[in-house]
Amino acid sequence: MKRFMSYLIVCGTVLTTPTATGSLTPLIPSKDDDTLLVIVPANFTGFLYITEIENINVYGLPQDSTVINFQPGTNLFFNLDFQAQTFIQKIPVAKNVIISETVSFIGVTGVPEGNGTLFFNSSSIPGLTTYNQLELDMEIFNFQSNGIDVKYEVSYGLRQGIDINYSGLWMTRSYPIWPDYQAKEYGILNNQNDPITLSMMCRFPIHTNFYTVNITLINADKSIQPPIILNSTLDIFVKSVSAFSGIKIEGGGPYSIQYELWDPLATTGAQKMKLEKNVSYESDGKTYRLYDVTAEDPIQVRVRNHYYTQHQNQTVQFVEEMHKKWLNFDHAKMPILGCLDMLATFLDESDPDVDEANLIHAYQTAEKIRENHPDKPWMHLAGLIHDLGKIMSVWGEHQWAVTGDTYPVGCAPAESIVYGKASFQGNPDVDHEVYGTPMGKYQEKCGLENLMMTWSHDEYMYQVLVNHGSTLPDEALYAIRFHSFYPYHSHNDYLQFQNERDIQMKPAIMMLNECDLxxxxxxxxxxxxxxxxxxxxxxxxxxxxVNW
Structure with a gap:
């Protein structure tokens, strides 16, 4: 089976460690020399299309190396077509090209199918051992070597008219061959205007977690009218998907996926299915939702105490009592913004990432949604009010009964709940003959709306809106009600209760959650x-x- 790999620079995030001048330092591929990686930065929305070449291979480096080691064959470089824009300018291509006298090193512009233009041949320069700063105005070029001891490093400089954000570095061991993918025709042309085809096979591990970003795999030509093959927020159990030509990425990220160009001649399942990996990166250097059971810093101790108290006290009986207490809506009468202003000094004791008033975070979330989804004003409002149920704590309710992650009571707790099952020690429902079982008091596929969730700001705000007769779309109400249900939307637990409506509504939770987090x-x-x-x-x- 042919093997393919590439390192791309996408919208400002590099797959490797860049220097200040934009040098591309190769990532150590380890055993991942059969995949192509795409890493997206936080809050990125856009399309990535592969426009020209396939049959890709990148050869890795030892950790302390500063050059890329050629393998015999061809190495191609070209720009990506990003949202139908092509950036073709002078690029500093290679420096410190080290060539032994016994090796031929040839550079050709264009796709090398008989029409390439020779621009460099080491054999024509007697005694050449090092050549620096090959700089060419082109979209595609390649080097061909007959030996394995040719080395070089590539550096992208920020030149007028070229943006490093839209450049890609791809290499292949042999000249590209365009196999006949009869089932897929993407309308992509090479530089001789000959139609070529492209087929990629995606690999995700089963139970892949997509809660920080929505990844959509599509087939499309350059008109960008894609039929969707996979939507990560809908396809919960993903192991492999069919061929595709592009990726649409929306959400908080950063996130990396791995995929490969599929060899249509592969005949065994092992060849086609051997890849089951994904990797997640944090580009801003911050780790979110860190819960350390042993840490002694004040924030971690506060968060841990919050959840242990919640897990020990939230029972079916307790939640029923909270329904009676709060769902008469007789605690206050005030408009939305008046209630929101009351959170100006409220701090969420369950949140390890925020130590500022909830009022500020409400507007941060709303504005992030507004930035990412300008066409969904109803979700802007959902972002603003999603935590407004925390007003219960302003009015005296314990925070362990208001804030933090949620989960259903009346059935066994999932291990993915913060601090795990050990934190439920002392909760009488855990040993209940019904409530302590995985199905508990519920029926399979009963729907999340029929679960009794832990009492929280999510459920209270949802009920307040319904009682008021809010005209927010169901997606907004659903997202508000379940945005803290992390064991479900981030860890794929409690899926035995999920129905078709939940599957359809889950993207709304993702939309809100990524901008919240x-x-x-x-x-x-x-x-x-x-x-x-x-x-x-x-x-x-x-x-x-509004009646509260």
């Missing part, structure tokens, strides 16, 4: 300047005085 370090918003916009949404979806 990855807006926590954003700048403090100008709340006074933003209020008129959000008041207009409130007037549309949740007008007037």
């Amino acid at each position: 990855y807006s926590k370090n954003d700048e403090t918003p100008d709340i006074a300047a933003l209020k008129p916009y959000y008041q207009s949404l409130i007037d549309q979806y949740v007008p007037g005085v």
Whole structure:
């Protein structure tokens, strides 16, 4: 089976460690020399299309090496077509090219199918051992070597008219061969205007976690009218998918996926299915949702105490009592923004990532959704009010009954719940003959809406909106109700209760959650300047005085 690999630079995030001048330092591939990696930065939305070449291979380096070691064959470099824009400018191609006298090193522009233009031949320069700064104005070029001891490093410089963000470095061991993929025709042309085809096979491990980003695999030509093959927020159990030509990435990220160009001549399942990996990266240097059971710093101790208390006390009986206490909606009468302003000094004891007032985070989340999804004003409002149920703690309710992750009571707790099953020691429901079983008191595929969730700000805010007669779409209400249900939407637990409606609604949770989680370090918003916009949404979806 042919093997393929590439390192790309996509929208400002590099797959390897760049220097200040934009040098591309190769990532150690280990055993991953049969995949192509794409890593997206936080809050990136865009399309990545592979436009020209297939049959790709990159050869790795020892950790302390500063050059890339050629294998026999051809190595091709070219720019990506990013959202139908091509950036073709002078690129500093190679430096420190080290060539032994016994090795032929040839450079050709264009796709080498008989029409390439020779621009460099080491044999024509007697005694050449090192050549620096090959710089050419081209889209595609390649080097061919008959030996394995040719070395070089590639550096991208920031030249006028070229943006490092849209450049890619691909290499192949042999000249590209365009196999006949009769089932797929993508309308992609090489530089001789000959149609070529492209087929990629994606590999995700089963139970892949997509909660920080939505990955959509598509087939499309350059008109960018894609039929969707896979939507990661809908396809929960993904092991492999069919051929595709592009990727659409939306969400908080950063996230990496691995995929390979598929050899249609492979005949065994082992050849086609041997890859089952993905890797997640944090480009901003911050790890979110860290829960350390042994850490003694004040924030971790506070968070740990919160969850242990929650897990020991949230029972079926307790939740029933909370329903009676709070769902009469007789605690206050006030409009949405008036209630939101009361969170100006409220700090969430369950959150290891935020140590500022919830009012600020409400606007951060809303503005992040507004930035990422400008066409969904109803979700902007959902982002603003998603935590508004925390007003219960302002009115005296214990935070362990208001904030933090949620999960269903009346059935056995999942291990993915923060701090695990050990934190439930002392909860009487754990040993209950019904409530302590995986199905508990529920039926298979009963739907999340029929579960009794831990009492929380999620459930309270949802019920307040329904009682008021809010006209927010079901997606917004669903996202508010289940955005803290991390064991479900981030760890794929409790799927025995999921029904078709839950599958359809889950992308709404992802949309809200990614902007909730990855807006926590954003700048403090100008709340006074933003209020008129959000008041207009409130007037549309949740007008007037609300019963709390």
